[in-house]
Amino acid sequence: MYRIMLVDDEENILKALRRVLVSTPCVYDGVEYKIKVDIFTSPAEALQHARHNAVDLVLSDYRMPGMDGVAFLKEFKQIQPNAARLILSGYADLNAVIGAINEAQIYRFLNKPWNDYELVSSVAQALAYRNLMLENQYLADKARVEKGKMTPQELERKRLEEQEPGITKVTWGPDGSVILDESEE
Amino acid sequence: MNNMEPSTLAAFDREFGLAELLAGIPREKLQKTLVLLLGGAFRLVDANGAALIGAAAPMSGARRAPLALELEPIGYLECACADESRLQSGSLMLELLLRGVARYKMASGLHLEAVQADFEKLGRKHAALEESEARYKALSEQLEQRVREQIGVIEDTSRQLYQAEKLASVGRLAAGVAHEINNPIGFVRSNLSTSLSYVAKFAALGAALKAGQPGRAAWNELDLDFVLEDFGELLQESVTGADRVAHIVADLKGFSNVDRGEEEMADLNDSLRQACSVIEGQLPRGVTLVRALGEIPRILCLPGYLNQAFLNLLENAVQAVADGGEVKVQSQCADNEILIRISDNGCGIPDDVLPRIFEPFFTTRDVGQGTGLGLPVVRDIVQVHGGRVEVESHAGAGTSFTIHLPIN
Numbered sequence: 001m002y003r004i005m006l007v008d009d010e011e012n013i014l015k016a017l018r019r020v021l022v023s024t025p026c027v028y029d030g031v032e033y034k035i036k037v038d039i040f041t042s043p044a045e046a047l048q049h050a051r052h053n054a055v056d057l058v059l060s061d062y063r064m065p066g067m068d069g070v071a072f073l074k075e076f077k078q079i080q081p082n083a084a085r086l087i088l089s090g091y092a093d094l095n096a097v098i099g100a101i102n103e104a105q106i107y108r109f110l111n112k113p114w115n116d117y118e119l120v121s122s123v124a125q126a127l128a129y130r131n132l133m134l135e136n137q138y139l140a141d142k143a144r145v146e147k148g149k150m151t152p153q154e155l156e157r158k159r160l161e162e163q164e165p166g167i168t169k170v171t172w173g174p175d176g177s178v179i180l181d182e183s184e185e
Numbered sequence: 186m187n188n189m190e191p192s193t194l195a196a197f198d199r200e201f202g203l204a205e206l207l208a209g210i211p212r213e214k215l216q217k218t219l220v221l222l223l224g225g226a227f228r229l230v231d232a233n234g235a236a237l238i239g240a241a242a243p244m245s246g247a248r249r250a251p252l253a254l255e256l257e258p259i260g261y262l263e264c265a266c267a268d269e270s271r272l273q274s275g276s277l278m279l280e281l282l283l284r285g286v287a288r289y290k291m292a293s294g295l296h297l298e299a300v301q302a303d304f305e306k307l308g309r310k311h312a313a314l315e316e317s318e319a320r321y322k323a324l325s326e327q328l329e330q331r332v333r334e335q336i337g338v339i340e341d342t343s344r345q346l347y348q349a350e351k352l353a354s355v356g357r358l359a360a361g362v363a364h365e366i367n368n369p370i371g372f373v374r375s376n377l378s379t380s381l382s383y384v385a386k387f388a389a390l391g392a393a394l395k396a397g398q399p400g401r402a403a404w405n406e407l408d409l410d411f412v413l414e415d416f417g418e419l420l421q422e423s424v425t426g427a428d429r430v431a432h433i434v435a436d437l438k439g440f441s442n443v444d445r446g447e448e449e450m451a452d453l454n455d456s457l458r459q460a461c462s463v464i465e466g467q468l469p470r471g472v473t474l475v476r477a478l479g480e481i482p483r484i485l486c487l488p489g490y491l492n493q494a495f496l497n498l499l500e501n502a503v504q505a506v507a508d509g510g511e512v513k514v515q516s517q518c519a520d521n522e523i524l525i526r527i528s529d530n531g532c533g534i535p536d537d538v539l540p541r542i543f544e545p546f547f548t549t550r551d552v553g554q555g556t557g558l559g560l561p562v563v564r565d566i567v568q569v570h571g572g573r574v575e576v577e578s579h580a581g582a583g584t585s586f587t588i589h590l591p592i593n
Contacts, residue, residue, distance in 0.1 A: 010368050010372070012369070013368060013371060013372045015418070015419075015422060016371070016375040016376050016379070017372075017375070019375070019376070019379045019415065019419065020378075020379060023379060063364055065470065067470070089364075090363060090366070090367030090368050090371065091363040091364040111367075112367040112368060112370070112371035113367055113370045113371035113373075113374045113375070114371060114374075114375065116375060116379075
């Protein structure tokens with residue numbers, strides 16, 4: 001099950017997108033990607049969610065009050081660098097597109113109004129691309145372990161961090177207690 | 186004498202004939218005087234022997250005395266009765282007289298020549314002046330023609346530039362509106378295609394029922410509880426979206442009649458509200474738009490043009506607070522005038538720039554970012570309505586534009 005995050009200040013957009021993604025099989029290259037969709041009307045909420053939940057793909061609007069899509073995806077990339085990032089926007093000038101590619105390093109830029117088929121196949125392609133990239137990383141790390149450049153513990157830590165963001169980072173209190181801060185920045 | 190003209194020189198060097206010179210002396214008096222002097226009849230002949238005074242034929246036994254002015258004798262005095270000395274004195278006296286006449290003639294000839302020469306010179310100058318006057322006249326006509334052509338070109342160009350500014354603002358408008366319209370269109374369109382798949386599910390239920398399958402099982406299998414509920418929501422959301430598009434288009438309508446030059450009674454608060462809702466879609470992060478619209482009467486105006494003026498001012502204000510701030514739109518009625526104030530608490534206009542802001546093509550923005558026509562257009566539009574624009578700005582504290590429009 002792939003976890004997908006949709007971010008747009010317009011709730012109707014989110015609902016329409018979710019309808020499409022849930023009802024249409026997400027297929028690329030003969031592989032069907034089962035997906036679970038979470039929707040967020042504010043980038044801040046989406047970031048909060050991303051800090052504690054692994055996400056495989058995020059699709060964000062560009063124009064949003066408080067934080068634009070590029071700033072949001074840039075911050076999201078710091079938290080979960082391996083998730084695929086896409087932008088869906090009704091209007092973007094050249095600067096927005098440049099920022100999206102250079103700063104947020106997005107996988108694809110989609111236009112509103114969107115074509116359902118294009119949307120679903122873009123999501124499927126992005127997931128396929130992400131899987132390939134992760135596999136490459138894993139194989140490279142395995143090769144490093146075999147050559148002794150990396151310990152198996154490090155490899156396992158990376159795998160766990162991928163599945164549960166933040167699980168390998170522990171905040172210690174002054175008395176030796178473990179602090180579980182849900183509202184952590 | 187080198188500087189004298191040839192004709193003058195000729196006059197000076199001219200040799201006079203005796204007859205010519207005698208014409209300058211009263212003939213009767215001369216004759217009487219000579220008769221008295223010589224004591225009898227005498228005869229004057231010129232160098233060729235032709236008689237000028239006295240008998241035509243030569244007198245017998247007459248003595249002859251030459252009359253010389255320069256070296257050459259110009260005539261002879263002949264007398265039969267006078268002795269040698271008398272004849273000499275007569276001829277000397279005649280020579281004196283003749284020399285006087287010759288001098289006079291020479292001088293007057295010279296004078297005449299000089300006057301003539303001056304006159305001719307004057308004539309030539311006159312002709313030259315006339316010619317140049319004609320040339321200047323033709324030139325000035327050409328010039329006027331060219332000035333008229335140039336004015337035509339300038340008028341055409343400025344019209345085109347104003348048109349370009351209008352198009353540019355329409356373009357900026359379209360960019361902002363595109364986002365506002367594409368959002369509802371996006372989800373309405375997507376919802377419609379989803380509803381097609383929902384309809385297909387109901388069709389599948391129908392087919393199952395017709396085939397005699399138990400309805401309950403088919404219903405559950407097709408998950409029609411969810412479909413039915415979501416279908417209703419989907420349609421409700423789509424109606425909201427369509428309404429929103431209609432609303433945006435209604436706001437834009439005010440701007441679409443920019444080209445219509447017809448005056449109408451309009452409520453400028455409506456214009457301001459439309460301008461605000463158009464710019465609202467383009468507000469950067471941290472910028473708030475505050476409306477404080479007071480009671481104002483309707484006035485006869487060109488709403489399309491005024492909308493453009495308001496939008497230009499709003500766009501400037503929003504740019505001034507691009508890093509966060511407040512843009513305020515106020516309207517009020519005072520002293521038979523409508524006051525419309527668009528102010529911001531942004532960067533303000535530097536003192537050295539302030540006097541130039543209404544100059545066409547003056548812009549502080551980067552190349553391609555501003556035409557430098559926004560504010561001149563605002564002023565022109567307000568002036569057409571018999572109003573005026575006032576500006577107050579403090580660097581770092583903000584800018585306030587106030588439009589005064591007379592209530593007609």
